[in-house]
Amino acid sequence: MEKSSDDTNTENSGLRLKDTELRLGLPGSESPEREDHDQNVLSLKSFVSGAKRGFSDALDGGGKWVFSGGSGGGSEGLFSPRRGGNNNGGNDLSGSDSGLGGPVLKDGVAPKPLVVQEKKSQVAAGNGNTAPASKAQVVGWPPIRSFRKNTMASHPPKNDNDDDNAEAKFGSGCLYVKVSMDGAPYLRKVDLKIYGGYKELSSALEKMFSCFTIGQCGSHGVSSRDVLSESRLIDLLHGSEYVLTYEDKDGDWMLVGDVPWEMFTNCCKRLRIMKSTEAIGLAPRAMEKSKTRT
Amino acid sequence: MESSELKRSKDSVNSCESARRSSFPDEVLERVLSLLKSHRDRSSVSLVCKDWYNAERWSRTHVFIGNCYSVSPEIVARRFPRIRSVTLKGKPRFSDFNLVPENWGADIHAWLVVFAAEYPFLEELRLKRMAISDESLEFLAVSFPNFKALSLLSCDGFSTNGLAAIATHCKNLTELDIQENGIDDIGGSWLSCFPESFTTLEVLNFANLTSDINFDALEKLVGRCKSMRVLKLNRSVSLEQLQRLLVNAPQLAELGTGLFSQELTIREYEELESALSNCKNMHTLSGLWDATGIYLPALYLACTHLTFLNLSYAALQSVELAKLLAHCPQLKRLWVLDTVEDKGLEAVGLNCPLLEELRVFPADPFDDEIVHGVTEAGFVAVSFGCPRLHYVLYFCRQMTNAAVATIVQNCPDFTHFRLCIMNPGQPDYLTNEPMDEAFGAVVRTCTKLQRLSVSGLLTDLTFEYIGRYAKNLETLSVAFAGRSDWGMQCVLGGCPKLRKLEIRDCPFGNAALLSGLEKYESMRSLWMSACNVTMNGCRLLAREMPWLNVEVMKEDGSDDSQADKVYVYRSIAGPRRDAPPSVLTL
Numbered sequence: 001m002e003k004s005s006d007d008t009n010t011e012n013s014g015l016r017l018k019d020t021e022l023r024l025g026l027p028g029s030e031s032p033e034r035e036d037h038d039q040n041v042l043s044l045k046s047f048v049s050g051a052k053r054g055f056s057d058a059l060d061g062g063g064k065w066v067f068s069g070g071s072g073g074g075s076e077g078l079f080s081p082r083r084g085g086n087n088n089g090g091n092d093l094s095g096s097d098s099g100l101g102g103p104v105l106k107d108g109v110a111p112k113p114l115v116v117q118e119k120k121s122q123v124a125a126g127n128g129n130t131a132p133a134s135k136a137q138v139v140g141w142p143p144i145r146s147f148r149k150n151t152m153a154s155h156p157p158k159n160d161n162d163d164d165n166a167e168a169k170f171g172s173g174c175l176y177v178k179v180s181m182d183g184a185p186y187l188r189k190v191d192l193k194i195y196g197g198y199k200e201l202s203s204a205l206e207k208m209f210s211c212f213t214i215g216q217c218g219s220h221g222v223s224s225r226d227v228l229s230e231s232r233l234i235d236l237l238h239g240s241e242y243v244l245t246y247e248d249k250d251g252d253w254m255l256v257g258d259v260p261w262e263m264f265t266n267c268c269k270r271l272r273i274m275k276s277t278e279a280i281g282l283a284p285r286a287m288e289k290s291k292t293r294t
Numbered sequence: 295m296e297s298s299e300l301k302r303s304k305d306s307v308n309s310c311e312s313a314r315r316s317s318f319p320d321e322v323l324e325r326v327l328s329l330l331k332s333h334r335d336r337s338s339v340s341l342v343c344k345d346w347y348n349a350e351r352w353s354r355t356h357v358f359i360g361n362c363y364s365v366s367p368e369i370v371a372r373r374f375p376r377i378r379s380v381t382l383k384g385k386p387r388f389s390d391f392n393l394v395p396e397n398w399g400a401d402i403h404a405w406l407v408v409f410a411a412e413y414p415f416l417e418e419l420r421l422k423r424m425a426i427s428d429e430s431l432e433f434l435a436v437s438f439p440n441f442k443a444l445s446l447l448s449c450d451g452f453s454t455n456g457l458a459a460i461a462t463h464c465k466n467l468t469e470l471d472i473q474e475n476g477i478d479d480i481g482g483s484w485l486s487c488f489p490e491s492f493t494t495l496e497v498l499n500f501a502n503l504t505s506d507i508n509f510d511a512l513e514k515l516v517g518r519c520k521s522m523r524v525l526k527l528n529r530s531v532s533l534e535q536l537q538r539l540l541v542n543a544p545q546l547a548e549l550g551t552g553l554f555s556q557e558l559t560i561r562e563y564e565e566l567e568s569a570l571s572n573c574k575n576m577h578t579l580s581g582l583w584d585a586t587g588i589y590l591p592a593l594y595l596a597c598t599h600l601t602f603l604n605l606s607y608a609a610l611q612s613v614e615l616a617k618l619l620a621h622c623p624q625l626k627r628l629w630v631l632d633t634v635e636d637k638g639l640e641a642v643g644l645n646c647p648l649l650e651e652l653r654v655f656p657a658d659p660f661d662d663e664i665v666h667g668v669t670e671a672g673f674v675a676v677s678f679g680c681p682r683l684h685y686v687l688y689f690c691r692q693m694t695n696a697a698v699a700t701i702v703q704n705c706p707d708f709t710h711f712r713l714c715i716m717n718p719g720q721p722d723y724l725t726n727e728p729m730d731e732a733f734g735a736v737v738r739t740c741t742k743l744q745r746l747s748v749s750g751l752l753t754d755l756t757f758e759y760i761g762r763y764a765k766n767l768e769t770l771s772v773a774f775a776g777r778s779d780w781g782m783q784c785v786l787g788g789c790p791k792l793r794k795l796e797i798r799d800c801p802f803g804n805a806a807l808l809s810g811l812e813k814y815e816s817m818r819s820l821w822m823s824a825c826n827v828t829m830n831g832c833r834l835l836a837r838e839m840p841w842l843n844v845e846v847m848k849e850d851g852s853d854d855s856q857a858d859k860v861y862v863y864r865s866i867a868g869p870r871r872d873a874p875p876s877v878l879t880l
Contacts, residue, residue: 140391140798141773142659142689142716143747145448147474147502151607152657155583184557 081212153194154207175265177215181209181273182242192265196259209273246271255279320349322655328353353689355379360818362400362424363843366867367408376429378408379418379443386821387771388796389423390448393823393859397874401425401451404872410437418443418469425449431456433462443469443497450476454484454503461487464513471524482507482530488515495519501526501550501581509535517542523575526550529583533558533566540569549573551581554589554608563592571595580604587614594621602627605726606655609633616641632667632689639672643679644861651685652676659689659716670697677704684742685710692723693750698732708740712747718774718799721751728752734759737767747771757781761788769794782806786813796821804831807860811835815844819863823847827857829880835862843869844880 074151175192188208244256248267256264256271325459327350330336332690340350356379357370370377384400387391402424409416416438426449434441441464454477460470461484475784482505488495495515500507507530516539521671525547531552540546558566566589574823576596585608597603600622605615606629614632615638625646630638632654642649654668665753670693677683683705702708713732737743737759744766748756752775760767761784768791776782782802786809794817803826812834814820829846836844847859869879 137660138718138799140388140393141718143391143771143773144656144659144689145474146392146476147448148606148655149659151502152659178479260388286639 044276122188154204177246177268177270179205179208179273184209184273184280192226192268197261198264201256205244205271205273212288241276242273243276245274245279300558303604307791320345322602323349324353328355331356333358334707339590343839348792352376355772356381356418359383359866361403362864363867363870364818364863364865367405369867371408371412375412377413378416379420380405380416381412381420381422382424382651383422384424386796386819387423387794387820388798389822393798395874395876398847398877399425399870399872399874401427401430401872403427403430406430406433406437410766412762414438415440417441418445420445421447421449423448425451427451427457428453428459428527430458430462432459435459440466442466443471445469445471445473445680446475446476447473454480455506458484458487458619462489465489466494467492468494468521469524470495471499471586472502473499474502477503479503479505481505485515486511490514490518493518494521495523498522499526501528503528506530509843513538513542520545522546523870524548524578527581529553532556534562537562537566537569540573543872544569544572545575545694546573547575548578549576549580550604551579552583554582554585556589558589558797563589567867574599576600578602578604582606582608584608585610587611587617589593590614590618593618597621599624601625604629606631609657610638611635612637612641616645619645622646623648625649625804629653629655631655631657634668635658635666636672636675639668643675643677648682649680650682652680652683653685653687655687656689656716667691670694673697674700677701681705682707687712687714689714689716691716692720693729693732693736694722694724695727695729695731696722696724698729699735702735702739706739707742708736709742710745711736711740711743712745712771713749715750718749719751727797728755730755730759734763737763741766743767744770745769748775750772751775753777754781754784757784761785764789766791768792772797772800774799776800776802779803779806783809786810792816793818795819797823797825799824801826803827804834807831808835814839814862815864817864819861821859821861822857823859825860827860828855829857830855832857832860833880843866845873846878846880847876848878 176189177192179188179190190201190204190208192201195204245253246264246268247253247270248258251268253272259267299834323346327336327339327346330339330350330353334351336354340347340471352375354374355376356380357374357377357408358554359365359370360383362382362384382402382405384402385398387396388394399487400423402421410433414437415466417440418646419434419441420443431452432706434444444460444464444467452475457470457472460467468847482503485500485507488511492515496519498519505528505533507528509531510530513535516525522543523545525539525543525845526548527539529552530583531539533554533556536551540549573596577599579593579597579600579602582605585605590610597618598621601788603622603625609631610633611616612634616633619625619641621878622645626648628646628649628651630642630653634641634654638736639654643651656667658666661868668688670690673688673690673693674697677700681704684707686708687710690713693713698713729748732750733746733748733752735754736746743764746760746764746767746769748771754777757776757780760770764770767789770785770789770792772795779802782797782800783806785792786806792813798821800821800822807827809821810820832844832846836842841864843863843865845861846857847861849858852858873879
């Protein structure tokens with residue numbers, strides 16, 4: 001489950017909800033996503049023509065190929081400029097091509113972007129002082145076994161060391177919302193950006209909360225636990241016992257699934273797996289709301 | 295005795311013959327040599343003289359093959375007639391990171407066919423990065439009546455059906471160790487295939503399978519295998535189930551829990567705590583998926599003698615880790631996720647003075663927008679508290695030269711130093727300088743260094759340092775580093791014990807590649823991908839060095855002259871014949 005803020009970007013062009021949102025950032029710095037939307041093409045071009053060299057060019061030409069994550073523990077916020085941005089330090093290090101490149105420099109190298117993933121990539125190359133919108137994903141980097149990658153993706157680690165009052169953390173690369181389940185002892189958090197649609201979200205939540213559901217559905221020693229399968233969970237979550245609801249920007253609780261996915265990720269503040277007995281009366285309101293929204 | 299002959303100076307063969315005449319029977323020699331376990335010692339022994347070569351080959355029971363293509367199964371069988379245990383490694387290490395095409399090779403089947411004929415009494419098979427099919431596993435299960443131990447790591451091509459075959463047919467199985475693999479997990483019924491009469495299992499590791507297993511079958515299996523000492527469960531096993539298993543297996547030395555979160559009553563919690571603390575032999579603990587502060591205290595009493603704690607799938611926070619570590623004074627090896635942050639690592643430094651190995655994995659490796667994880671401060675804190683540290687794998691988003699210098703000053707005994715600054719080519723974030731001095735400090739100070747992985751912004755100076763100082767270095771991993779051929783030339787010209795060199799995305803070209811011409815025969819392998827090597831350079835290498843296999847993997851759409859991925863390895867088996875079309879052997 002890879003983040004695809006770039007895909008979200010292009011898909012959002014119709015809705016343009018991001019344009020109206022209040023974003024963090026220094027005066028004069030644009031939201032990286034908007035900026036990169038145009039620069040995307042340029043960045044990709046430099047990749048396409050440069051092939052392997054494209055990557056070094058990124059190091060050479062654009063100055064800092066670095067991210068806000070490196071700027072001293074994040075105290076400066078997500079979009080603050082890199083410490084020591086594009087100054088002499090940068091030029092010394094990655095100055096001339098001859099410094100970085102070997103004697104064999106292919107000009108007519110066939111197009112093959114170094115950064116290849118299932119989706120398009122964005123490069124911070126030209127962005128100088130602003131943090132890049134998203135990391136250009138390089139194949140096989142960081143060097144983590146696929147097994148571990150896949151395991152962490154399907155079971156994202158909990159992240160509740162931050163402010164409890166912050167219900168959704170905005171960043172161009174993620175969108176964490178809290179998920180609570182009636183009867184479960186504690187909350188979880190999910191990043192809505194990593195899911196492509198409702199189906200993926202729903203199955204991820206099923207996996208995440210299966211332990212609680214197991215606790216709920218069987219009494220001690222009952223073998224139902226042993227044979228609990230995914231289909232059973234689906235029944236539990238989507239069938240009679242629980243429904244998935246969300247709180248939107250206006251503070252209203254709605255049934256998940258009524259609005260298009262992009263709209264949902266933009267206005268969902270938190271999720272709640274509610275006992276279906278308590279969810280009566282939600283559906284009609286949700287329909288009304290989506291009508292007024294469009 | 296013909297002492298006058300003995301006094302004559304002669305070559306080793308003659309002295310061997312006279313030694314034989316002085317009645318040192320082969321049987322005695324074999325007996326003595328059978329006590330030798332180390333492969334390197336055995337290799338040395340086999341070079342002494344013909345008699346010793348023969349005695350060694352007849353007494354060897356375990357063969358280690360670091361590159362399955364360096365030798366053929368027929369050659370192995372011819373030389374070593376009495377093998378009972380085989381360790382085989384296949385694909386280049388970068389296949390773990392998807393850099394090697396899927397059908398590249400390293401199929402175990404040809405080996406199994408030869409083993410079935412030559413080693414019918416084979417007992418152990420340990421495979422790493424091999425391709426294995428269910429058919430092969432079935433073949434294995436039925437061909438070797440004495441088969442005892444199967445260990446698979448980073449392998450792929452098989453499913454749980456293959457495991458079912460092993461469970462069904464291997465009557466003498468003592469070890470089934472399924473580590474991280476690309477396994478097709480179809481279901482958990484394989485575990486129910488162990489017959490009711492089966493009692494010999496000592497090691498059972500299915501932690502990395504996802505499907506539910508039949509708990510009833512598992513409980514009975516654990517109950518009747520009284521010699522079980524290693525049990526690593528998967529996520530499907532709950533806390534309550536864990537407790538039930540433990541009351542029947544308090545002798546366990548290594549435990550991997552299942553899911554470590556569940557609504558428990560007070561009584562259930564106490565029962566769990568009691569069951570855990572009854573495992574007096576427990577020295578290794580892992581699993582702990584979804585563990586939170588609520589239930590971790592159940593472990594405290596069980597951790598008194600713990601030497602290896604693997605929390606790499608448990609996203610603990612710093613406070614939770616600190617509390618847990620306060621109960622682990624004997625800890626020697628610790629694996630954690632970077633969710634514990636620097637504060638958590640400070641707790642490591644404070645609580646684990648005997649620590650020898652630390653691995654910090656990133657919880658969110660592909661997300662740089664969230665500012666979290668560990669920094670240089672955490673690593674430094676550990677180094678102050680753990681002077682015996684000699685193995686580290688550290689994923690971070692920032693590092694400084696000064697910090698690394700301090701770290702190696704505190705811990706000069708590093709044998710394995712693997713530092714991954716996750717942003718490629720990132721400089722020292724305080725000074726903006728390259729990280730050359732950091733790795734210079736490492737190789738200068740840590741004279742015992744065997745394995746090094748470098749990262750960050752690096753010029754050729756780093757490689758000058760490595761070539762000059764890293765006299766014991768055997769494995770070097772390089773990515774997004776260096777400025778010119780000179781860097782790689784320094785390494786190839788310098789490190790006398792270099793065996794494995796893997797490079798990606800570096801500006802090293804043909805001159806660098808060819809500078810190691812003589813060196814590659816003393817190495818196991820060389821990997822270069824996304825560098826500046828061309829087909830012509832590779833052809834030249836292949837032409838000059840007939841004992842090397844030079845394989846090139848082309849990417850779609852790349853220039854014909856570019857050698858996108860190059861894998862060079864020494865071999866006495868000649869070029870391999872099972873390469874897929876995308877792999878060109880030159």
